[in-house]
Amino acid sequence: MKILVINAGSSSLKYQLIDMDDESVIAKGNCERIGMDGHITHKAFDGRQVSADCPFPTHTEAFEKVVEVLTTGDAAVIKSMDEISAVGHRIVQGAEIFNKATMVTDEVIDQIDALAELAPVHNHPHALALRACKKVIPANVPQVVVFDTAFHQTMPEKAYMFGLPYECYEKFHVRKYGFHGTSHRFVSRALAEAMGKNVEDLKIVSCHLGNGSSITAIDGGKSVDTSMGFTPLDGIIMGTRSGAVDPSAVTFVQKKLGLDASEMSEYLNKKSGFLGISGVSSDNRDIEAAAAEGNKRAQLAGDILRYGIKKYIGSYAAIMNGLDAVIFTGGIGENAPAVRADVCHNMEYLGIKLDDEVNAGIKGVLTKISAPDSKVEVWVVPTNEELLIARDTKEICGL
Secondary structure (H helix, E strand, O other): OOEEEEEEEEOEEEEEEEEEOOOOOEOOOOOOOOOOOOEEEEEOOOOOOEEEEEEOOHHHHHHHHHHHHHHHHOOOOOOHHHHHEEEEEEEEEOOOOOOOEEOOHHHHHHHHHHHHOOOOOOOOHHHHHHHHHHHOOOOOOOOEEEEOHHHHHOHHHHHHOOOOOOOHHHHHHOOOOOHHHHHHHHHHHHHHHHHHOHHHHHHHEEEEEEOOOOEEEOOOOOEEEEEOOOOOOOOOOOHHHHOOOOOHHHHHHHHHHOOOOHHHHHHHHOOOOOHHHHHOOOOHHHHHHHHOOOOOOHHHHHHHHHHHHHHHHHHHHHHHOOEEEEEEEEEHHHHHHHHHHHHHHHHHHHHOEOOOHHHHHOOOOOOEEOOOOOEEEEEEEOOOHHHHHHHHHHHHHOO
């Protein structure tokens, strides 16, 4: 059984074809610069590759190219799309409408598009991609949408409500939604399996750290709080996002710089974070390299990140009345031993004790990195959102 997983952005379309018999990736690729000049990169499981400039006026042409490279040419992996059992789509914002994976219908697509105001960079492109996919994929192939926000719909009101007038929630749906839910759900269950325990019996803090980062408190397998809020801007410092900032500081800077609301949003989302603090880069690898060379602002950016993660771990242990394990995942979480070490050091009061030697040698591999006598286990757990989307799609379709 083969399932095609789609992750569409405003100008991109990433895909993976997964063999669900052994959950291996048959092929993966990315259509970039949709609406511009267009380019596709495609790689088969055996190393065969395609890289070509292509005209992608819309997502429809991109889907047509995906079908073409999957079924024909030097890197084809299937003979026809009839070999695909279902298609699963990642959707960023499902708001309070969608709390689980759902079969795609015209009504569902319209509902996703209607939520575009809550996620303008993501949801409208998702809707465009879904409509384009329906044009290209055979009508008898079921399609499923999986929402990043769904996992966080278990948060209690006291966690997701803001201290704004209640009418902001009633009229405008302003509340904490949280993101990276598919990743947090995947790694928490992978951790439980690795520990030989039921996720329902564990209190976990999951740290998804990358260019975008979020930290989630998972109690009994359910999200009870998370660092990202109404949008992915909230929480800890990120590549180009500020993370949490005093709202009055935002309005103060906006007035000083003479920016309108849209320009201020751009300032917070694209010009802040690692990039804004360091003046070097939005990439943690560049930040660490510059810090090692003595760049004080790069060192500061790294310190702010580590300090923020540590605060969330402590506060989430408090709200869960305990802590069994901490997960590090995502590009930084899986591949930056120095970040993990600095976060976990001086947390013995909480029962966290790292095995520095083990931690130093681990990148992107499922591994316990806490010391044998650590009361709280610390793990590196590689995330795999595409696989979880494929699993959800299989389940929803009853395959």
